[in-house]
Amino acid sequence: MKSTVMKKTMYFFAVPALLFYLTFWIFPITKLFQYSVTDYNGFAQTFNYIGFDNYRALFNGGTLGNSISNTLVYTVVSVVAGNLIGLALALLLNMKIRGKGFYRSISYIPTLFSAIVVGFIWSYVYMPDSGMIATFLDKLGIPNDNLNFLGSYSSALYSIIFVEIWKNVGTTMIIFLAGLQTVPNDLLEAGRIDGCGGWKLLRYVKLPLLATSITINTTLSLINGLKAFDFPFIMTNGGPGTSTNTLIYSIYKMAFTEQMFGKASALGIISFILIIAVTAVSVLLMNRKEVSA
Amino acid sequence: MKTRSKKRTGTLLLALMLTLLAGCGSGSNGNQPANNGNASTKPEAEASAAATADTSSSTKKVTLTMMVSGTKAPDGQDFALDIMPKLVKEKFPNVTLETSKLPDEQYFTSIRTKLASGQGPDIYWVFPRNASLGVLDMAKAGYAADLSDLAFWDNISQGAKEDMSYEGKPYGIAGGLDYLGVYYNQDLFKQAGITEMPQDWPSFLEACQKLKDAGITPISLADKDPWFLQFGMYQIAANVVYPDEMDFDTKLQAGEKSLSDPKWAATISKMKELYDKGYVVKNSLGLGSAQAAQLFIDGKSAMIFDGTWDYATLTAKGAADFTRGFFSLPANEAGQPTYVSAATAAGFALNAKSENLDVAKEVMNYLFDGQSDLFKAWTGANSSISVYKGVALNHELFKEVNDSYLNNGKSVYFPNQMWPTGVAEEMEAKFAEIIGGRKTTPEQVTEAMDAKFKELWKNK
Structure with missing residues (x-):
C-alpha cells in the first residue's frame, strides 16, 4: 500500500531527533520521578527506596505551604502589575509623540541585562544607609533610618517583585505594542464616528482586539512568576528567614544545601504539577475571550 | 523493490545514528581518566605511559x-x-x-x-x-x-x-586551626571608658551598654548573609552547651539528647539579648558580610564577630586608623572560665x-x-593557625586566644561540624525571624533545629 502523502520509511528520519529528545529530556524527567521516592543525597551512589515518605514530609512540613504562598504572591502581583504597567507603557508609546523610538528603546533596555546583573544593581539600590534610595532620601532631607527593603519581613518579597516587573516590563510592552499595530484603523474611525471617546475606544475596541497579546503576556509572566528563582537567589538568599523562599528556590536549597535530592525531587514534581495546572487553567480561560478582527 | 532498497537505506541510516550516539554516550561513563585537563597532553601521557609502563611515576x-x-x-x-x-x-x-x-x-x-x-x-x-x-x-x-x-x-x-x-x-x-572570636576596636573601647576587658557575659553586656551610651554601635553583624550568625552563636554555645557536657553531640547523634535542650534555648536567648538591647547594628538583616566588615574597619562599630580566616579583610585599612584586638566572646557566667571556639x-x-x-x-x-x-x-x-609542628603563630593579633587555647585546653569545636548540613541553615532562617521582629521564641528556634536534625540524621 503506497501512501500518497509520505513514504513510511521517512519516519526513520525522525528517529535521531526522537532519541535525543528521549535521552536528554524525557529520561531525566522520569529519573526525577524515581529519585522522588528515594533518600538519594545527590552524590553517594547508594540510596534506598522509601515510598512516599518525601511527599508526606513535604505536606506535613512548613516549607511547601510557605513557598507556595510566596510563589503565588510573586506570580499574582507580577502578572497583574506587570501587565498593567506594560499596557500603559504600550498605549503611551503608541501615541504620536516626539522621540517615540528613543523611549521605546529605553523601556526595553532592562530586559537586555541578565538577571544576575539586575539583581546586583538593585541590591545596591535597596541597601540601607548608603544605597541609592537611602542616599536620595538623605539629599531630600527625609529621614530613612528604618528603610530596609530587603531586610524586613514585610517588604522583602515585594521589593523583589518590583525588580522582576522592572526587568520584564519591556517584553510585555513590546508584545502589546505589536498587538496595537494590528488594530485596524477603520474600526477606530468607525468608533469615533459613533461617538466613542478615548476611554470607550480603549475599552470596547482596542482591548478586545488585544486579547491575544493579553493571553501571551499573561501566560509568559505567569510561567515566569511560578518558576521565580534568580532574584530571591541573588538578592536575598530566600531571606530574611524564609520570607522570600519561592518553590524553585526551596528546591535548590533542599537539593544543594541540605543534600536531600530525594525530597527536592518530590518538591520538584509537586511544583511541576502545580505550574502545569495553573497555566492550563488560565490559558483555557483566556482563549475563550479572544476575538479576531 | 525500490521501496525495499529505500527501507534498507533508512535502516542503515538508523544504525549509523545509533553508532554515533553510542560513541557520544561512552564519553560520559565512568572509565574515563579522572583528569579532565588539557586534552592535547593526554595522548602524549598515555603513549609515554605505555612505553614506560613499569618504571616509577617520576x-x-x-x-x-x-x-x-x-x-x-x-x-x-x-x-x-x-x-x-x-x-x-x-x-x-x-x-x-x-x-x-x-x-x-x-x-x-x-x-x-x-x-x-x-x-x-x-x-x-x-x-x-x-x-x-x-x-x-x-x-x-x-x-x-x-x-x-x-x-x-x-x-x-x-x-x-x-x-x-x-x-x-x-x-x-x-x-x-581556626578560632572564632571578637575583633574589637581598642580606641573605641577606651573612648567609651571600658578599662577592663570583659571576662564574663554580664561584664560583656556592660561593655556593650557603655559603648552604646557613648553613641558607638557596639557590634556589627551581617545578617543578610545568613551564615554570619554562626560566628556569634557558636561562641555562645561553646560556653553554654558544652562546658559540662563535651560529648553533647555524640549523645545527640545517638538520640539521647536533642537540640531542643534548654541549654540550646539558653544559647539562642543570649544571642537574642544582644539584638533586644540594641547592641547589634540596626538593619543588620540588610547588611552583607563585606558591608559589616566595612563598618568595623571604618571605625563605625566597635566589634565584629568573625573567625581567624577573615584576618586580611578585618585588618585592612579603612576610613579610621585604630588598634585592633581579638578575644573570645565571654558568654560564660561570672566565675567560670571562657571557652575558646576553635576548630580544624x-x-x-x-x-x-x-x-x-x-x-x-x-x-x-x-x-x-x-x-x-x-x-x-x-x-x-595560609590564614589559619598552623597545626604543623614547629610553625610559629602567623598573626600577633591572635596570640592571646592562641595562648589560652594551648595552655588551658578549654576549647569547643564549631557545633555544625557534628550536624548534618541543613541544621545550621534552619537555625539561621528561624533566628532571622527574631532579628526581623517576629514573635518567634528561642524555644521555637531550637525545636525547628531539632526537627531538621532528626530529618537529616536518619539519612546518614
Missing part, C-alpha cells in the same frame, strides 16, 4: 587537577592558583598541576557533581567531620582516599588529624578514584615536608 608525564574553595588572592600571588602549580613543576618537571578555585557555594555544588559523575579532580578541598562536604561523607561515599601512608603525620597535631579521620584513618590533611580548618583530600593517586601523594608529601619552598609558601599564604 618519568611519566602527568596532569593533576586540583579544586579548592575560597576567594582569589591578587593576581600572581594566589597560593593554589599561581604559586603551587609553579613550585610543583619545579620539583616534579613531569607533573602539571591544573588548579581552580571557586567561591564556597559554587564549589560545593560543582565538586559534588564532578565526584558523582566520576570526573572529580585529583586533589580537592574537604571540611572536617560532618560539615558540608565533610570528610566523613566523602570517605564513606568512597570519594576520598585513605591517606595513612603519607610521610608527615607525626608533624600534624593529633586533634587536627582526628577531625579529618574516618574509622580511625586520616582521609584529609587539615589546613590548620578545611584541607586537602585526594580522589580515591584518581589514576594518579600515587603522584598526588608525592605532591602532598612534598607540600608538607616542613622545609621545602612549597611548604614555606603554604604556611605564608
Whole structure:
C-alpha cells in the first residue's frame, strides 16, 4: 500500500531527533520521578527506596505551604502589575509623540541585562544607609533610618517583585505594542464616528482586539512568576528567614544545601504539577475571550 | 523493490545514528581518566605511559587537577592558583598541576557533581567531620582516599588529624586551626571608658551598654548573609552547651539528647539579648558580610564577630586608623572560665578514584615536608593557625586566644561540624525571624533545629 502523502520509511528520519529528545529530556524527567521516592543525597551512589515518605514530609512540613504562598504572591502581583504597567507603557508609546523610538528603546533596555546583573544593581539600590534610595532620601532631607527593603519581613518579597516587573516590563510592552499595530484603523474611525471617546475606544475596541497579546503576556509572566528563582537567589538568599523562599528556590536549597535530592525531587514534581495546572487553567480561560478582527 | 532498497537505506541510516550516539554516550561513563585537563597532553601521557609502563611515576608525564574553595588572592600571588602549580613543576618537571578555585557555594555544588559523575579532580578541598562536604561523607561515599601512608603525620597535631579521620584513618590533611572570636576596636573601647576587658557575659553586656551610651554601635553583624550568625552563636554555645557536657553531640547523634535542650534555648536567648538591647547594628538583616566588615574597619562599630580566616579583610585599612584586638566572646557566667571556639580548618583530600593517586601523594608529601619552598609558601599564604609542628603563630593579633587555647585546653569545636548540613541553615532562617521582629521564641528556634536534625540524621 503506497501512501500518497509520505513514504513510511521517512519516519526513520525522525528517529535521531526522537532519541535525543528521549535521552536528554524525557529520561531525566522520569529519573526525577524515581529519585522522588528515594533518600538519594545527590552524590553517594547508594540510596534506598522509601515510598512516599518525601511527599508526606513535604505536606506535613512548613516549607511547601510557605513557598507556595510566596510563589503565588510573586506570580499574582507580577502578572497583574506587570501587565498593567506594560499596557500603559504600550498605549503611551503608541501615541504620536516626539522621540517615540528613543523611549521605546529605553523601556526595553532592562530586559537586555541578565538577571544576575539586575539583581546586583538593585541590591545596591535597596541597601540601607548608603544605597541609592537611602542616599536620595538623605539629599531630600527625609529621614530613612528604618528603610530596609530587603531586610524586613514585610517588604522583602515585594521589593523583589518590583525588580522582576522592572526587568520584564519591556517584553510585555513590546508584545502589546505589536498587538496595537494590528488594530485596524477603520474600526477606530468607525468608533469615533459613533461617538466613542478615548476611554470607550480603549475599552470596547482596542482591548478586545488585544486579547491575544493579553493571553501571551499573561501566560509568559505567569510561567515566569511560578518558576521565580534568580532574584530571591541573588538578592536575598530566600531571606530574611524564609520570607522570600519561592518553590524553585526551596528546591535548590533542599537539593544543594541540605543534600536531600530525594525530597527536592518530590518538591520538584509537586511544583511541576502545580505550574502545569495553573497555566492550563488560565490559558483555557483566556482563549475563550479572544476575538479576531 | 525500490521501496525495499529505500527501507534498507533508512535502516542503515538508523544504525549509523545509533553508532554515533553510542560513541557520544561512552564519553560520559565512568572509565574515563579522572583528569579532565588539557586534552592535547593526554595522548602524549598515555603513549609515554605505555612505553614506560613499569618504571616509577617520576618519568611519566602527568596532569593533576586540583579544586579548592575560597576567594582569589591578587593576581600572581594566589597560593593554589599561581604559586603551587609553579613550585610543583619545579620539583616534579613531569607533573602539571591544573588548579581552580571557586567561591564556597559554587564549589560545593560543582565538586559534588564532578565526584558523582566520576570526573572529580585529583586533589580537592574537604571540611572536617560532618560539615558540608565533610570528610566523613566523602570517605564513606568512597570519594576520598585513605591517606595513612603519607610521610608527615607525626608533624600534624593529633586533634587536627582526628577531625579529618574516618574509622580511625586520616582521609584529609587539615589546613590548620581556626578560632572564632571578637575583633574589637581598642580606641573605641577606651573612648567609651571600658578599662577592663570583659571576662564574663554580664561584664560583656556592660561593655556593650557603655559603648552604646557613648553613641558607638557596639557590634556589627551581617545578617543578610545568613551564615554570619554562626560566628556569634557558636561562641555562645561553646560556653553554654558544652562546658559540662563535651560529648553533647555524640549523645545527640545517638538520640539521647536533642537540640531542643534548654541549654540550646539558653544559647539562642543570649544571642537574642544582644539584638533586644540594641547592641547589634540596626538593619543588620540588610547588611552583607563585606558591608559589616566595612563598618568595623571604618571605625563605625566597635566589634565584629568573625573567625581567624577573615584576618586580611578585618585588618585592612579603612576610613579610621585604630588598634585592633581579638578575644573570645565571654558568654560564660561570672566565675567560670571562657571557652575558646576553635576548630580544624578545611584541607586537602585526594580522589580515591584518581589514576594518579600515587603522584598526588608525592605532591602532598612534598607540600608538607616542613622545609621545602612549597611548604614555606603554604604556611605564608595560609590564614589559619598552623597545626604543623614547629610553625610559629602567623598573626600577633591572635596570640592571646592562641595562648589560652594551648595552655588551658578549654576549647569547643564549631557545633555544625557534628550536624548534618541543613541544621545550621534552619537555625539561621528561624533566628532571622527574631532579628526581623517576629514573635518567634528561642524555644521555637531550637525545636525547628531539632526537627531538621532528626530529618537529616536518619539519612546518614
